[in-house]
Amino acid sequence: MHEPSAQYKKRLLRIKVNGRWREDAVADGCMLVDYLRDTAGLTGVKTGCDGGECGACTVLLDGLPVLACVTLAVRCEGRSVETIEGLAAQGRPSRLQQAFHEKLGAQCGYCTPGMVMASEALLRRNPTPTDDEIRAALAGNLCRCTGYVKIIESVKAVAGLAP
């Protein structure tokens, strides 16, 4: 007999999401991506694979990029998570997001949130990356539409600028 409660005990998770603290009951086995999408309603975090292969779910955990699909939600207790939705202050796209618009960094757009978050993490630790550094930072993010050229150009367009 299938008894979800026996499989996944829930506990209270206290987590900062895009700058605001929240508390939710979360199963021990719940992945961060499912917590963010299903509980927090942040569907900008995408699922493109079955775990750790495509980068579409990239979010920032205490400022560093992680794959939300292979991160347990309960491991984020007391920590700060930023998603693509958090980059737009009062709904206004950040410079990086605007660059993805202006430079055609998005075609079908499915990989875009992960690309933007991986780029954001890069720019925070290295505000003036070289082409090769940008490529390396995006090596774990798959895109099937753009051939990456305009994604790299989008990141380059804001390199050296304040966020």
Place this chain on the structure above:
Amino acid sequence: MGPLQKTRADAAARSSDTLIGTRIPKKDAPQKASGRTRYIDDINVPGQLYGKILRSGQVHAKIRSIDVSAARALPGVHAVITAADVPWQRPIGVAKDHLPLKPDRVRSPRDEVAAVAADSEDIAEAALKLIRVDYEPLPPVTDARAALKPDAPLLHGDDLVWTGPDGRAEVVHAASRDNVAMTFKYAQGDIARAEADSAAVVEDVFQLHYVTHCCMGVSGVIAEFDASDNLLLYSNTQVPFLHKREFAEMLGIDPGRVRIIQPPIGGGFGSKLDIYPFEPIAIFLARATGRPVKLIFTREEEFLASPTRQPVLLKLRSGCSADGALTFRAVETLHDNGAYTSWGATTPFVMMQTISSLYRVPSCDYQTLAVYTNNPYSGSFRGYGNLQATFAVEAHMDKLAEAIGMDPLEFRLKNAQDPGETTPQGMNFKSCGFKECLRIAAERSDYQQKRRAYRQQWNDSSILKRGVGMASMLHVGGGAKIYPSDGCGTILKMDDFAHLTLITGASEIGQGSETVLAMLVCEELGLPLSSVSVVNSDTDITPWDVGVHASRTTFIAGNSAIGAARKAKTKILTAAAGKLDMEIAALDLQGGYVIARATGERLLELSRLIRSLHFSDKAELVMTTYYYEPPSQHQDKEFKGDVSAAYAWGTQVVEIEVDTQTGIVRLLKVTAAHDVGRVLNRLGIEGQVEGGVVMGQGYALTENLIVENGVIRNPNFRDYKLVTAPEIPEMDISFIESVDGEGPQGAKGVGEAPAICVAAAVGNAIYNATGVRMYGLPFTPENVYRALHGQAKPVTWDIGA
């Protein structure tokens, strides 16, 4: 004036003149870059259940029994269905040989045996594990050649009979007693005589492998019946209007009761041109439960149960005269159709165009067999057979040139098509920039000089060897008349604030059609882009369109949008002329105003004019419709006819580096020249070409769906290697503007083109670098290493039939 000022002045001048050829960001990109775009996986409908499919895991087996009792008893499960629960299900696919739920036999591990609808995905998955299926294994056929042997087990050896609710029985798919699913035969000229007249003849067998689309958004559907039994589907389909009809037929309902809403699609590339079993199954579950059912694939499922590009064994024999004129081509191809028939089987339509008409070939013979096996079945994929055909044809262009001691560029130029040519297959090239593509790609890449220089390293001891390779392509660029209509409808509505709503049948799948269509109507009506909204995703609202395929959307939907805009313009100017007491010809529209054509003087604010039309005794709205049907022909029974209203051309030169110790091939640079008719959105078309080149790079170098004895061995991105950002080549892209007379503002389709020649060019470059010719893809390190060290398994024809 400094250079910066000049650029600004140019840009300003251009923006006031025309949008055409400028760099316009995609309309939907702000949403996408903000994570606000809602794909099917992001949509949840109140009351929805979650659907999951049980797949056979058997390569070929008889179903003895299915026991779903334990699954049905699981709390949270609302329905468990098998073929026995849907006796009225009709077969799907191109040949109607494929029942969504398999009644008594499975022909592939992907085959759908049962399905569950439950309160959550977890419960649905738990229920799948409780279903007991008893199989009796049948002998598998996992090689296309083996399938043709007289004693081969038959995949579809019996008639498929459908019995309606009224008891009437009908054969919906006739038995295939030789495993042949489809054949094609095309001929022109006199092969025997042409061969006798040839100074050089080459013959080779090529083997093209399995790859799959890998759209970043996986497949999914939400199916819901309303209280009046109307069906609403949230679907990723690329062909909503064709599917509306097919779903209705399958369900035995009036097509008017089927509504398809397309949420933004996470990539298509041809994968969503057919109905696949998961869609009817979600509908069956919705009907069984009376609840909306959402069914989304896992990535593994996407690899296992999505169509592939068609794997092909291709024997090509080509000849030319001593002075370098092609004389003939004889081609036989064997297509592994897989267990069921989808669009992959029909790719010879496109392959034969490349074989007969990319270059002038007086005599041609082309024969195809697509045969059933227990392997994955193939569908349509960007290029539609053209990557396979081009791979072989362009290898032979190099080989023939070498055989007669001619420079390969000169050889191609001598045989390349010119504008105005009508080929023996009946294609008429009204615009054709092929020779310019060849010259520009060669010039910009320094092809001739490098090719000669790199050949010198064949026998030296260097480990890293460079090579250049060239390949060209021909593809439809003005639609493809396959269905009764190749058209697209547009409804244009101007509201009383002069805001336009462009309602088009054409679907946006990431390629940027919304933006291009908006540009085209703005160009006609002198409006800024911000004045246009595009509605394109709901079959209850949008007018008919045949679908997103054949690189047709810009050309067909573009012409349709222009047609509607011109009607609106006539209506507006007629009204303005009446009010101003001026001739219509003296007026024009610009910047949201009616202006005097001669002086540019603003005479009337457009929104005021529209309101005065609307809020008057003889109230009138500015709403127009237009349906564009391209002036192309259906091919006759011999596959002859001018199937597209325009044709796209391109040449790509690649430069590579081969590590002879590891077999690793690095793609350093791609120099591409594409005849696109005219550049509409420069930003968008660059994006299409760059993305296409990298998809072609994957086909050439990294992607390989490994199918062993009918089983897919690498259904994940760890083992199925897509190209990543650090591996992309430098790109130099030129657009040749041949300004097609029929194209919207002169443009032709380009969606598929850039992916087509990369693998062929890389094959030629490997030869240029090493002196070793490879006849099979992909050029993975292992395959290249084997080829360089004389250990490659020779590709043989040997179909024994």
